[in-house]
């Protein structure tokens with residue numbers, strides 16, 4: 787399952803720390819918000835988005851859960867927060883049958 791998580795390394799894309807902070811603030815303010823497909827959110831909850839590279843400079847600057855890797859999937863922090871809650875529910879087994887039912891219904895619609 788590839789949800790398009792992009793990994794950004796120390797030698798990667800960040801050249802300007804102030805720009806990174808500015809982008810993170812704008813992300814928090816919802817300036818990049820777009821709708822997110824429910825199926826993508828549920829698939830993310832089921833499979834997890836993985837962890838970004840240990841050398842993710844964006845994470846070092848912006849903090850865990852706020853880096854480019856997360857922002858590339860979730861266009862608004864609320865989506866990420868919802869993902870973390872659903873993922874926790876899935877991992878603890880309280881959400882498994884519901885997710886599988888939902889994904890089955892969505893796949894049946896295709």
Ligand SMILES: [Zn+2]
Nearest residue numbers: 838842853855
């Ligand atoms: Zn990252």
